[in-house]
Structures are given as structure tokens and as C-alpha cells.
Amino acid sequence: MRTYRTAAGLLVIITGLASGPPDLTAPVDLGSDDLYVRLCGLHETSRARLTPKPHRVGMPRIRASWPYLGDAQRIAEKWLRDYERGCAHRAVCELLSVTGHAPDGDAAVLVDLHDRATQATSGQQLA
DSSP states (O other), X not given: OEXXXXXXXXXXXXXXXXXXXXXXXXXXHTTOOHHHXXXXXXXXXXXXXXXXXXXXXXXXXXXXXXXXXXXXXHHHHHHHHHHHHHHTTEESEEEEEEOSSXXXXXXXXXXXXXXXHHTTTSOOEEO
């Protein structure tokens, strides 16, 4: 089990459990965000944000709708460049503790991807 601090609370990754649709009892009991719980149920998966929420790096919502046609493509590309610049020195979460057995196989690959993408061990300010 790996525990992380986020800008809004805690994130826990538990490996070694049987796969399948997630049991949403624990996230509800822990007071998880309603949208997070709904999306987990809808997609039958657990979710972890890999990049900061735009408002946490000073970005407004993107003002272009997908698919990006005409001017919307230029607007979206500029927004993405600005967002990436805002995220450059920010972490999504900070690794607090690791307990139990280390994951192996695909689980180890996913945990490593998560930690690198979120900059969990970078010491950077949380966003």
C-alpha cells in the first residue's frame, strides 16, 4: 500500500488485489469526491490524476470544444503550452509511506508510471 498527500487530501494505491470492477464502498466511506466515485463506477475502474487540475496551476478552463476546428485548434494548442508551463515545477502528489509487499509485474510498472508522471518523489510544491 502506498499513501500520498495531494493538494486536497490523501491518495492510497493498494496493489495485490483481484482485478475487476472496483468496490466503491471504501471511497464513499472515506469521503471521496462524488465525481471521482461516479467516474470509478461508470468506467468500472479506479482512477488517479496524473497531472494537476488546471485551476491549481493558475489556468482557466480551456475555451475550445473538441473536436478542435479552425481557430479552436490554435486556442487549444496555446492553452496546452501555457498549462504545461504552469505544471513544470509542480507535483500532483507526494509519497508519504509504503507498507506491505512491493508490487510486481504490471502493478509495479503502473506504480512506477504513476510516481514518475505525478512527480511524487520530486519534493516539488503540490498542485
